[in-house]
Amino acid sequence: MRLGLTHMGNIYIPIKAMANQLGVDLIVPPPTSQRTLDLGVKYSPEMVCLPFKLQLGNMLEALELGADTLFMPGGAGPCRFGYYHKVHELILRELGYKFHMVTQDLGIKDMLKYLTNGASLREIIAVFRFGVAKLNALDELECMVHKIRAVEWDKGEASRIYKEGIRAIDDAADYQSLNRVKREYLQKLMNLPTVTSPAPLKVGVAGEFFVVLDPFANMDIEAELGKLGVEVRRSIFVRDLVRFNPFVYYFGLLEKHRSHKAATPYLSRHVGGDGWQSVGEKVLHAGDWDGLVHLEPFGCLPEITARNIMSSLKDGLPVLNIIYDEHTGKAGMVNRLEAFVDMLYRKKRRQVKVCV
């Protein structure tokens, strides 16, 4: 079995670590590029959303490299995503590729067995824990770089160190070196010379999971915001998917559950995808964020519902919606971000004056 992977941000790093330990032959397609997007767009239905197209492109590139098995999470739910694995499979088969599609439809047990080459449950858990440790290291580093980018003296230095850090975490083979590398790079980021005043704006980034997490899909919006001197606050992380802590889960302490609760007066039920959470984040953070950037792929069903509700909330939190598809240009996005951030600065200055 040669398992082909699809990209979403840095998620390939923990998966690669797990596959190495289990002895699974993993094929990581080249990082998502314009070619990936072009391939995906060429063979996708016209009006399907950007994540579908990017993942189809990744699959095609993985198949070109010789993958014979593909994995795509799926399931039932109101968002289109749960059905994508089926359509991906049909499209790739029509193109003449021969492969095996592994999805949740097989049942969790069979799926795990297939993906792990029949490893025992104990092995799987041990390996999974290591994967989660890598994931947490990556997320911690990312949290830190969000803060440092806004205040660093040399713009771009934090991003450079962050990239190095990702590579180092990818290379770490055991817990010890992982911890060492993590500490080292966190320290490096903290030691960067910083500007002390003015205090950076805090802008939240929320929206559809894939677009928020994948820097190619969102055109590296977090780095762009950092360049404008904005501290990015984000509560969507990959680790939310794998957090099993029963206390945190059952007492509703996860950010996700808190935002669902906050959204309930305005949107009382789950609408698929991350629509509920997007509304919740706006309600929850109206007081402590200066603005919110809401990202979604074009035609995203849950986010359209969320956006309609968000725009009717009168909590005074400015929202910038950015909608991505294959025709979105980076310059347009940067222009809109600059205008938004200027507006936020002016708003803040006025508030400060009024207070004095």
Place this chain on the structure above:
Amino acid sequence: MIKVGIPRALLYYQYYPMWKTFFEELGAEVVVSPLTTPTMLSSGSSRVVADTCLPVKVFLGHVLSLVGKCDYVFIPAIRSVSRKIYNCSKFLGLPDMTKAVIPESPPILDIDIDVNKGKRRLYQAIYQLGRHLTRNPFKVRQAAIAAWQAHLNYKQLMSSHSLTPPQAMERISGTLEANPKTHSSYSTSTRSTIAVIGHPYLLYDEYINYRLIHRLEQAGYTVLTPEMPTTEELESAIVRLVGRAYWTYEDEVIGAGGHYLQSGTDGVIGIMTFGCGPDSLMMDRVHRQAARLRTTPFMSLTLEEHTAEAGIVTRLEAFLDMIYRRKRREVCV
């Protein structure tokens, strides 16, 4: 008497007799919004963000037209009506979205229907809906049973007489005369048949689709609609095309499409709206199936609020000309 308003849009075409019976059994008066008008569409679309889909904009226009005419508006959130098959997320958010974008709307009667949560939750939801009108649970129960019976009768009427939803509703309310335009009067003749597939709220809203069915009938074609095949035929077509249904109301598209492509009709027209999530995948499957089979011509029409009548008419004429020539050649051979 309490007046309950029902917008004539979206799920109205599937469930109106059921809803009407339920509310009337509980002693309410049912007010239905008038047929779609251009004002409704423009007032509805002025309230929402631009990329909301056309049927939702029309729906909000209907809700706006009910403001001041009723005490409650009935907007159900139908999550799932069969196990593991869910509905498009726009339907789920509909009550909340309406509340958010139309603050002046009458209080919304909203019911969360999800059969995956079990019968108990379903009955509770129905009872909670009935509580707005009566405190007596037995009365709610009776009304629900009567409503379900009305729904079954409605479905039965549509499939046995091959009627479209508007015709069946007219038949139930007793206003249908000997209408020369009914499909049954054509079915014996040897004319060409065209199947139209898509959601009922697109096919039977004459404003949205520019009287497409009427135009086809005027051109002398027998029109087949997604209600006409039996459930088994639809299901086998779904299995053939995609394996398993994923959305609730997609058998109208993929089941009917798959069925009509192989049932010897002369052409299939698929109607979808711009930005429709489920249809973007499902209509594409029908399209690909048509391309693979190469037996039945297929045309897909995408509607939105900027669609022009002339454009639709031109495409329709070209499609019908093509079918006509194809047929003539077959006869010659």
